[in-house]
Amino acid sequence: MKQQTEETHALLEALCQDRGILAALIVAQCLALIISLSLPHTENFWLGLAQISCFIILITSASLSILYLSLPHSKKLASKYSSLLVLLVVISATAIASWIVIEHSLFDVNESLWFMLSNCIIAAIVVVLYTQFMAIHSEQAKAENLLINAKLDALQARIRPHFLFNTLNSIAELTHQSPEAAEEATMALASLSKAAMRVGQDSSLMAEVDLAKQYISLEKWRFGERLNVQWQIPTRIEDIDLPCLTLQPLLENAVYYSLGSSHNESLIVVKAVSTNRSITVIVENSIAEGVENSNSNGIGINNITDRLRLKFGERALLNHHKRNGVYRVKLVIPKDEYRAQSTHS
Numbered sequence: 001m002k003q004q005t006e007e008t009h010a011l012l013e014a015l016c017q018d019r020g021i022l023a024a025l026i027v028a029q030c031l032a033l034i035i036s037l038s039l040p041h042t043e044n045f046w047l048g049l050a051q052i053s054c055f056i057i058l059i060t061s062a063s064l065s066i067l068y069l070s071l072p073h074s075k076k077l078a079s080k081y082s083s084l085l086v087l088l089v090v091i092s093a094t095a096i097a098s099w100i101v102i103e104h105s106l107f108d109v110n111e112s113l114w115f116m117l118s119n120c121i122i123a124a125i126v127v128v129l130y131t132q133f134m135a136i137h138s139e140q141a142k143a144e145n146l147l148i149n150a151k152l153d154a155l156q157a158r159i160r161p162h163f164l165f166n167t168l169n170s171i172a173e174l175t176h177q178s179p180e181a182a183e184e185a186t187m188a189l190a191s192l193s194k195a196a197m198r199v200g201q202d203s204s205l206m207a208e209v210d211l212a213k214q215y216i217s218l219e220k221w222r223f224g225e226r227l228n229v230q231w232q233i234p235t236r237i238e239d240i241d242l243p244c245l246t247l248q249p250l251l252e253n254a255v256y257y258s259l260g261s262s263h264n265e266s267l268i269v270v271k272a273v274s275t276n277r278s279i280t281v282i283v284e285n286s287i288a289e290g291v292e293n294s295n296s297n298g299i300g301i302n303n304i305t306d307r308l309r310l311k312f313g314e315r316a317l318l319n320h321h322k323r324n325g326v327y328r329v330k331l332v333i334p335k336d337e338y339r340a341q342s343t344h345s
Contacts, residue, residue: 012082014134016068027130028060029053031122055097059123062093083131087124094123170222181221188214204239205272205279205333208247212270215248219255223266226259232271240279242333243307247281250329253301254285257327264288281331287322301329308333 014020032053039048066089098116171189174182203211209231216229229251251268258266268285301320308316317332 012067012071012086014138015086016064016071020134021064024060024064024130025057027126028056031126032056035122055101059090059093059097062097063090066093083128083135086131087127090123090127091120094119170218174221178221185218185221188218201244202241203244203246204241205237205247205281206239208242208244209233209270211245212247212251215251216255223255223259226263226265227255227268228266229268229270232269234272234274237272237274238279238335240333240335243304243311246304246307246331249301249304250281250283250331253329254283254327257287258285259288276335278332278334281333283329283331285327287325287327 015024032049032055035056036045036049036052063086067086070085070089095116098119102112102115168189171182171185174185213231216227220227251270254268255266258268266286266288268283271282273280273282301318305318308318312334315334317330320327320329322328
């Protein structure tokens with residue numbers, strides 16, 4: 001029952017959104033043009049078209065307004081009544097508009113009844129066709145969302161084994177150096193494993209930052225003072241959603257490039273900048289000897305790019321490049337008010 005009421009609310013919500021309103025107005029104008037062309041030829045075709053357009057647009061606008069006002073109460077309805085509700089609203093608006101026209105025109109009784117009846121029949125046919133089209137579109141969008149979620153699950157599942165493998169290697173080394181440190185690292189791994197197992201779920205930016213810090217704390221046990229990380233994350237930065245395990249692989253990638261197999265020290269800088277439309281996270285690190293000429297783009301970059309594209313389309317950005325001995329990754333995540341969330345679409 002809960003799923004049925006959500007489908008009802010989704011249908012009415014789709015009709016009252018920008019795309020649904022625009023589609024309804026376009027259908028209304030096309031219907032006005034068809035009716036005008038079907039009438040006997042008159043000397044002033046454009047005047048007749050304008051009158052019919054105003055009449056149909058009035059009905060459409062009134063119907064959409066009533067449906068919008070009914071949105072808060074639509075959750076109480078079963079899904080089978082959603083199309084019926086739209087049908088009753090449009091027919092009622094059509095009958096009232098027709099009655100107003102009759103009151104201000106010189107119709108006899110038979111013509112008045114036929115005028116109102118024919119308008120209601122036309123409105124009913126258009127509503128049935130339009131709601132069926134919206135239902136088909138909604139089902140197609142739902143199927144696409146399920147496919148996208150399945151792809152996201154598969155991509156995130158590919159990250160988890162690689163991530164856990166590297167972390168377990170670090171703990172294995174610690175057991176020979178410091179049992180106490182190994183115990184602390186194991187506790188940190190428990191938190192990291194919990195996040196790594198959240199396949200197909202979203203995470204917040206600050207949760208991703210905390211996860212990345214836990215990963216760095218594990219790597220600090222392995223590399224010691226050679227690994228230096230500067231966190232330039234504003235305390236008041238807006239928290240936004242992004243796919244789970246997005247930031248941690250970027251830090252893993254930075255450790256790979258900055259340390260490699262050499263014994264030099266590294267510097268990794270993680271900073272975030274907020275704008276009206278998005279939040280940008282930048283990870284910069286020095287490049288160790290032996291990896292500077294590598295053609296590989298590191299650990300998980302392509303995977304993260306694919307997951308961002310599936311979730312945000314072209315609105316998210318992840319690019320990377322090497323310049324003057326520095327490897328730089330730039331992640332741009334759109335804020336909620338500028339996303340076209342996939343999903344009723």
